[in-house]
Amino acid sequence: MTALASPARSHHAAPAAETVAPGVVLAVRDMTKLYGPGCPECLRQTGPAVNRTTCPVCGTVVACAEITFDLKAGATLGIVGESGSGKTTVLRCLYGDTGPTTGVATLLTLGQPGRDLFTLDPQDRRRVRNFDIGMVYQTPRQGLRFSISAGGNVAERLLAAEWRQIKRIRDRAAELLDRMEVPLSRMDDMPANFSGGMQQRVQIAKALANEPVILLLDEMTSGLDVSVQAGVLDLVQEIQHESNIAVIVVSHDLGVIRLLSDTAMVMKNGCIVERGVTDQILEDPRHPYTQLLVSSVNS
Amino acid sequence: MSAPGHTLPAAAVETAALPGYNYAFLDELSKKAIRRATLKAVAIPGYQVPFGSRELPIARGWGTGGLQLTLSLIGPGDVVKVIDQGADDSVNAVNIRRLIERTAPDVTTTTETAAATIIQSRHRIPELKLRADQIMIYQVPLPEPLRVIERREAETRRMHGEADYSRMWVALYEDIVRNGRITRAAGYPVLVHHRHIMSPSPVPRWDLPPLHMAENLSLYGAGREKRIYAIPPFTDVAPLAFDDYPFAVEAFPGRRCALCGSETTFLVPTPDEHGQSYDVCSDTDWCAANRQQKASEA
Known part of the structure; x- marks a missing residue:
């Protein structure tokens, strides 16, 4: 390893389960993702104050810097910000598509001691990804396998959870697809032949197959037209009301954040610049960037 | 680091029968x-x-x-x-x-x-x-x-390492959905x-x-x-199989070996000199032994 900049600013230890507020399922502390060699100046020389994400000293890109937040069961956290602000990086680190450079994310599921997602061995990490966390990507191609049927895509998660009865698997897949309003007559069709909205609904069905504790939604509706967007958002709201699932919604669309999330964070240049109750942020933005964001939508 | 007294095996043990070649060909x-x-x-x-x-x-x-x-x-x-x-x-x-x-x-x-x-x-x-x-x-x-579902070696090794076999199972699921059964014959995983x-x-x-x-x-x-x-x-x-689609071996209902009469062995079709096809035991040694035993009993 290179002399990796342990970031210059303060550094918390992993929070023990008892120091986390009750009801929290995911406690993220100081999560930083660097692309490049890293140097002690990286975090000081980047961020919203200087309006850049590339360290002028070593050329490292700081994708997200010292991200800290708690996610409670049944709550929905929105992350809003311009493209390149690090929103998706946060989700990708949590889901395990990539790993952060430093930081801790403690998963607190029922009856289990807190587990740091970033230090689990690959086999356990995969179990968390299969059982505890579901992810819906911006483009269906990232979340679905186009070479297998829609039902097979949902079945993949169930098979990972060691379901070994075709009838039960098909019943469960049908139940999920039906709830997502995907016609059952198309269950054995290839997702490539589906409309964009239907592909996204299959993706949601797949993400929910094993009843995860946390659902990550990454720009889920960005590629859809407005009426289809509304349908998908309705479905997510139904899921929120029916279950105790914790959701993180990433979007550059303030309307989506307002509709779905109770609390929100605003990101810019890899940093969180403002956080709080969603309505409050949108009605009374404090940070200049949030003010710009809100005013550009309202005007 | 070799221990005291430890010696490497002789690189060559020549065979008397075939000069110039090592015992069992390999060095x-x-x-x-x-x-x-x-x-x-x-x-x-x-x-x-x-x-x-x-x-x-x-x-x-x-x-x-x-x-x-x-x-x-x-x-x-x-x-x-x-x-x-x-x-x-x-x-x-x-x-x-x-x-x-x-x-x-x-x-x-x-x-x-x-x-x-x-x-x-x-x-x-x-x-x-x-x-x-x-x-x-x-x-x-x-x-x-896993090669049938993933062509990259690095990826199949990772899948084995993490016991990440859900894609293999999905392939079997898809096979059942399309064909009503698992169609893999030889090399069944x-x-x-x-x-x-x-x-x-x-x-x-x-x-x-x-x-x-x-x-x-x-x-x-x-x-x-x-x-x-x-x-x-x-x-x-x-x-690999499902509870409601269990694994089954090949069946040869009503067929028997044309040479030894066995009904309990793996049969393969073999053409005779007249262009006709008939079933015989795939295991030739087993078939011969069976015939011999029947001849001695008769």
Whole structure:
């Protein structure tokens, strides 16, 4: 390893389960993702104050810097910000598509001691990804396998959870697809032949197959037209009301954040610049960037 | 760092019968390297151990993996049987047997399953139940059972490492949805010791039940793909299947061997000189023994 900049600013230890507020399922502390060699100046020389994400000293890109937040069961956290602000990086680190450079994310599921997602061995990490966390990507191609049927895509998660009865698997897949309003007559069709909205609904069905504790939604509706967007958002709201699932919604669309999330964070240049109750942020933005964001939508 | 008194094996043990060639063709260090890989394979059932596949006087893809395992293991007193699709008399089997006879003169060869200490095979397991003192060696063309769903080697190795087999199961699910059953015939994937998915080499499904809790050691060698893997004795071997779509071997309802009359063996269609096709036992040694027994009873 290179002399990796342990970031210059303060550094918390992993929070023990008892120091986390009750009801929290995911406690993220100081999560930083660097692309490049890293140097002690990286975090000081980047961020919203200087309006850049590339360290002028070593050329490292700081994708997200010292991200800290708690996610409670049944709550929905929105992350809003311009493209390149690090929103998706946060989700990708949590889901395990990539790993952060430093930081801790403690998963607190029922009856289990807190587990740091970033230090689990690959086999356990995969179990968390299969059982505890579901992810819906911006483009269906990232979340679905186009070479297998829609039902097979949902079945993949169930098979990972060691379901070994075709009838039960098909019943469960049908139940999920039906709830997502995907016609059952198309269950054995290839997702490539589906409309964009239907592909996204299959993706949601797949993400929910094993009843995860946390659902990550990454720009889920960005590629859809407005009426289809509304349908998908309705479905997510139904899921929120029916279950105790914790959701993180990433979007550059303030309307989506307002509709779905109770609390929100605003990101810019890899940093969180403002956080709080969603309505409050949108009605009374404090940070200049949030003010710009809100005013550009309202005007 | 060699311990005091430790000596490397002589690099060459020349055979009297064939001057210029080492005993059992391969040089001693190569045999040692192959045995090392074999030991690792036995220690991790179903895991594919990479090894440096050697040049042999037969082409890669014609059983060089199995042959290297055989050559690395044989010694004085061993009795070797070589079969190809169940038959001892096919060209490939005969040539491999001749190579062993010429380069290892104190090793005898046989066609009789019960008499063999080492059985090298392509595509079949003998019908006769194998004993603990016998070693079964398989020639493997494609060792990677996940290759059908993933072409990148780095990715299949990661999948094995993390036991991330859901895509393999989805492939079977899709097969059932499309065809009403699992259509894989030869090389049907098995789960070894509850951990690794393994290709049993292109044996028919018929040959999979004997692998489960077998008394004998099974070794698999892929010469072209440079992999060795193993099923140690008394290991759990489960063909991948679903509770409501259980694994089933090939069935031959109402058919019997035209030569020995057996109804309990794996049959293969064989043409006669008139262009007619009839069923015979795939295992020629078993068939011959069966005929002999019936003749002596009559």
